Amino acid sequence: MKKELVIGIDIGGTNTDFGIVDKEGNILWNDSIKTNKYNEVEPFITDLTSKIKTGLAKFRENFIVKGIGVGAPNGNFFTGNIEFAPNLKWKGIIPLADLISKELFLPVTLTNDANAAALGEMIYGAAKGMKDFIVITLGTGLGSGIVVNGKLLYGHDGFAGELGHTVVFSEGRLCGCGKNGCLETYASATGIVTTAIEILNNSKEPSLLRNIKFTEGEEKLSSKDIFQAAEKGDKIALEIFEYTGKILGIKLADAVAFSSPEAIILFGGLANAGKFIFTPTKKYMEYYLLPFFRNKIKLLPSLLNDQNAAILGAAALAWGKE
Amino acid sequence: MKKELVIGIDIGGTNTDFGIVDKEGNILWNDSIKTNKYNEVEPFITDLTSKIKTGLAKFRENFIVKGIGVGAPNGNFFTGNIEFAPNLKWKGIIPLADLISKELFLPVTLTNDANAAALGEMIYGAAKGMKDFIVITLGTGLGSGIVVNGKLLYGHDGFAGELGHTVVFSEGRLCGCGKNGCLETYASATGIVTTAIEILNNSKEPSLLRNIKFTEGEEKLSSKDIFQAAEKGDKIALEIFEYTGKILGIKLADAVAFSSPEAIILFGGLANAGKFIFTPTKKYMEYYLLPFFRNKIKLLPSLLNDQNAAILGAAALAWGKE
Numbered sequence: 110m111k112k113e114l115v116i117g118i119d120i121g122g123t124n125t126d127f128g129i130v131d132k133e134g135n136i137l138w139n140d141s142i143k144t145n146k147y148n149e150v151e152p153f154i155t156d157l158t159s160k161i162k163t164g165l166a167k168f169r170e171n172f173i174v175k176g177i178g179v180g181a182p183n184g185n186f187f188t189g190n191i192e193f194a195p196n197l198k199w200k201g202i203i204p205l206a207d208l209i210s211k212e213l214f215l216p217v218t219l220t221n222d223a224n225a226a227a228l229g230e231m232i233y234g235a236a237k238g239m240k241d242f243i244v245i246t247l248g249t250g251l252g253s254g255i256v257v258n259g260k261l262l263y264g265h266d267g268f269a270g271e272l273g274h275t276v277v278f279s280e281g282r283l284c285g286c287g288k289n290g291c292l293e294t295y296a297s298a299t300g301i302v303t304t305a306i307e308i309l310n311n312s313k314e315p316s317l318l319r320n321i322k323f324t325e326g327e328e329k330l331s332s333k334d335i336f337q338a339a340e341k342g343d344k345i346a347l348e349i350f351e352y353t354g355k356i357l358g359i360k361l362a363d364a365v366a367f368s369s370p371e372a373i374i375l376f377g378g379l380a381n382a383g384k385f386i387f388t389p390t391k392k393y394m395e396y397y398l399l400p401f402f403r404n405k406i407k408l409l410p411s412l413l414n415d416q417n418a419a420i421l422g423a424a425a426l427a428w429g430k431e
Numbered sequence: 432m433k434k435e436l437v438i439g440i441d442i443g444g445t446n447t448d449f450g451i452v453d454k455e456g457n458i459l460w461n462d463s464i465k466t467n468k469y470n471e472v473e474p475f476i477t478d479l480t481s482k483i484k485t486g487l488a489k490f491r492e493n494f495i496v497k498g499i500g501v502g503a504p505n506g507n508f509f510t511g512n513i514e515f516a517p518n519l520k521w522k523g524i525i526p527l528a529d530l531i532s533k534e535l536f537l538p539v540t541l542t543n544d545a546n547a548a549a550l551g552e553m554i555y556g557a558a559k560g561m562k563d564f565i566v567i568t569l570g571t572g573l574g575s576g577i578v579v580n581g582k583l584l585y586g587h588d589g590f591a592g593e594l595g596h597t598v599v600f601s602e603g604r605l606c607g608c609g610k611n612g613c614l615e616t617y618a619s620a621t622g623i624v625t626t627a628i629e630i631l632n633n634s635k636e637p638s639l640l641r642n643i644k645f646t647e648g649e650e651k652l653s654s655k656d657i658f659q660a661a662e663k664g665d666k667i668a669l670e671i672f673e674y675t676g677k678i679l680g681i682k683l684a685d686a687v688a689f690s691s692p693e694a695i696i697l698f699g700g701l702a703n704a705g706k707f708i709f710t711p712t713k714k715y716m717e718y719y720l721l722p723f724f725r726n727k728i729k730l731l732p733s734l735l736n737d738q739n740a741a742i743l744g745a746a747a748l749a750w751g752k753e
Binding site for chain 2: 192193239240241255257258260262263264265266267268269270271272274275276279286287288355359362363364366367368369370371396397399400401402405
């Protein structure tokens with residue numbers, strides 16, 4: 110019998126990673142292209158599918174390819190379209206699943222990138238065996254994939270799970286979506302830098318971060334710098350993580366009140382700050398949980414590396430694990 | 432063939448309403464007892480089941496009773512227990528489903544009162560034909576029943592859907608649950624009275640509400656008084672509804688970001704204030720929605736009267752529509 114394989118594609122604002130994956134979650138071949146090099150979607154599809162054809166050529170003999178799964182920002186599972194993605198150059202509605210399917214003659218299933226990460230965690234990562242959990246991706250923005258009773262939560266239109274755009278302060282920071290005070294303007298790699306600049310500007314406390322040049326709008330300071338300063342015991346850096354963790358913790362308590370997950374998994378750049386982000390987030394989450402939820406909702410780090418999780422999650426879609 | 436019937440029981444903090452219901456949602460017989468008259472659960476069960484036996488006696492000939500559904504505060508679908516209900520006199524864990532089943536020799540299914548209301552709306556009310564919606568009950572507290580893909584959202588432990596205890600202000604009003612700033616301390620019949628007292632105390636504006644005696648803690652002022660003053664164009668009363676609607680609207684926008692429901696249905700005492708609560712709630716909900724959600728999430732009044740919805744919702748449980 111021929112071995113079954115699928116293709117997983119993770120489209121990010123900067124890179125698009127893709128790979129050929131077997132049922133056990135082994136990535137047998139992978140490659141990537143620069144998403145932001147393409148001003149139009151058509152040449153992107155041409156290059157992406159031509160690379161995938163090259164990869165597939167290696168497996169033609171003893172394998173059968175079942176389908177393609179794609180994780181993409183603002184990807185809609187119901188329509189197969191990318192719809193109004195603020196972090197991509199292709200504007201409006203892009204019928205991505207159709208475009209890929211026409212080139213590769215395989216069924217294509219699409220979902221948003223955070224949902225794909227949640228599938229990756231469920232099948233290969235920290236959420237193995239769980240039926241109710243939430244994955245929070247802390248990257249440039251804040252994405253969320255919510256699993257309820259073993260299935261991704263899509264809602265009536267395919268757009269459920271936008272926790273990055275829940276409200277922290279009704280008159281708060283301006284978000285890329287046009288609203289004020291969204292969670293992702295505070296709890297994300299971008300948000301924590303904004304917090305750092307605010308705290309540095311409002312205090313005279315010495316800090317290692319003062320050695321890094323920054324100007325509002327175009328920061329050189331990165332979330333990694335804040336992490337590295339925190340590791341050296343920098344008071345301001347620790348205060349920045351405390352503030353970020355408080356906001357994230359309160360909103361995670363809200364999420365627990367909503368769907369009562371067994372665990373919340375933090376994934377992506379900012380989650381790699383380890384205890385500096387986990388400790389305050391857990392503390393405030395517990396504090397704002399209803400008493401009967403306390404000490405039973407796990408707050409876990411992802412068990413997949415960033416690139417693999419997305420490819421594996423997208424691949425899981427192709428296996429019909431949506 | 433004998434006609435099939437079920438029994439629906441709605442346990443509230445003040446009254447317990449129950450009825451015998453057919454498949455079409457007709458309540459063929461109903462009665463009620465005072466919940467808060469019973470300091471212990473055992474005499475409550477004795478009186479409740481003895482009344483139900485009297486009711487059932489009328490239907491013995493041509494009917495078959497399939498089961499019993501119960502909606503109760505802090506009712507847990509998974510365990511059949513009422514667990515730590517702050518608005519009931521019976522403390523701790525009460526094995527309510529078992530206690531009723533032992534008396535009536537019928538299968539008993541239990542869920543919380545807001546979930547029962549959501550089932551009632553789905554089968555007989557404003558959510559007929561919908562698969563994704565949220566029912567918000569605005570009574571003494573704020574309860575919520577969340578339906579996802581045609582099923583009630585229970586979460587990993589049966590306690591999902593506690594939107595009344597999501598956080599509005601992290602240092603806000605003290606809630607009955609012990610936390611600060613919970614939504615139900617603002618958006619409920621009790622919360623709006625607290626808002627009224629705050630606004631009246633902080634302003635010198637004349638108001639019809641100043642004719643109603645109130646002291647903090649033990650108010651005479653009710654949400655109905657505020658509604659009646661608003662109907663007469665009272666500026667303070669309108670300001671109270673605007674403030675309440677802003678807070679509720681922002682948290683409903685959060686709920687949409689979570690589960691993307693087709694509709695949110697407002698149910699219970701405060702929802703009866705009609706446009707005075709719906710107009711500001713809708714306005715702020717729309718304002719704080721992600722652009723692609725705007726003008727497509729319905730905000731609807733319940734189509735069931737308060738007492739019937741709860742009995743019918745509880746009855747729906749007995750039909751296996753959980």
